[in-house]
Amino acid sequence: MEIFLANINHLESVSVLFDRYRIFYNQASNLEAAKKFLKERFENNDSVVFAATDNGELVGFTQLYPSFSSVSMKRVWILNDLYVEESYRRRGIAKLLMSVAEEYAKQSGAVRVILSTQISNITAQKLYEARDYIKNEEFYNYALPLQ
Template structure:
């Protein structure tokens, strides 16, 4: 398995994974929407998308992906990445794919001059939390996260 930068040829496979990711977070399945979203982000260079490539030539060549959005931390007055999406295909779980993606994302952040990466995960996603903490991520115990839906 190799973790590498997304390429245009990966669109269909990443869109399927992204659709599954959205379903995991209780959104309705919508492959056209997933495809459109990934295509727009990558064509506009609005995100950094890393893929875990198994080297297979079939439909399941990609075992997972993570997507980083460039942002800034005003307090640190420095650029950061927000690791917003991380997903591993169910058939590839428990094989170290997420760990490799997270390590590649950290290396990419360092190479790109980012001072930090942030991520948010569901309170119930205990397996992911354990992985993050094993790789040195620290849970924020000071700040709450709020969202405002704009309809």
């Protein structure tokens, strides 16, 4: 198993996984849109993508988006996407991806990594809690739909 920092040269293979990730969250498959979206992230340095391979086959990825905490005046990383191919799950790949992402965040001087998941995604919640992520019970999360 190898975890590496993906870049524009990995666009084709990461896009396939990104599309499958979106399908997991009940979105229609749209490989071309996934490719366009990721290409923009790579070209604009909007995110950091770590990918996992097994014998040269891409089997998972995580994507971090940068943000900041005004109160602490430090960087924050949003672990927005984490996906492992179904046939490779329960092999520790998600843990490895998270570990590399967390180390990257520490090295960048970030004050924290934040993430969210669906209430029904118990498997993910167990993983996050096992890695010492704390469920925020002090704040409500709000979203304003614009489209």
